[in-house]
Amino acid sequence: xxxxxxxxxxxxxxxxxxxxxxxxxxxxxxxxxxxxxxxxxxxxxxxxxxxxxxxxxxxxxxxxxxxxxxxxxxxxxxxxxxxxxxxx
Numbered sequence: 001x002x003x004x005x006x007x008x009x010x011x012x013x014x015x016x017x018x019x020x021x022x023x024x025x026x027x028x029x030x031x032x033x034x035x036x037x038x039x040x041x042x043x044x045x046x047x048x049x050x051x052x053x054x055x056x057x058x059x060x061x062x063x064x065x066x067x068x069x070x071x072x073x074x075x076x077x078x079x080x081x082x083x084x085x086x087x088x
Contacts, residue, residue, distance in 0.1 A: 003019075004019060004020070004021075004025065006018060006019045006020075007019075007020055007044045009063065009066035009067065010066065010067075010068050011065055011066045011068075016066070020042075020044075022041060024040055024041060029045060029046075029049060032044075032045055033045060033049065033050055033053065033059075036059055037053060037058050037059060042062065043059075046070065047070065048070075
C-alpha cells in the first residue's frame with residue numbers, strides 16, 4: 001500500500017494521522033528543511049534536525065502541543081555472531 005506518509009500527532013492520549021496534500025512534495029530531509037526556511041510551507045521533521053534553525057528563529061514550531069517528545073534513538077546489536085534472518 002503505497003502513498004504519502006501520514007503525519008502522526010498525539011495529544012492527551014489521542015492519536016491523529018493526517019494525510020497532507022500540496023503542490024510540493026519532498027522526500028529528502030535537507031530539502032524539506034530548506035523549503036520550510038524559505039517559506040514554502042510546513043515541514044514534518046525530527047526536532048534534532050532543526051535545533052539550530054529553531055534557536056536562530058529561521059523556523060518556528062507549529063502544533064507543538066500535538067507533538068510529544070521523542071524518546072530517542074535505540075541501537076540493538078545482538079551478542080551472537082550468527083544473526084537471525086529477522087535481524088538481517
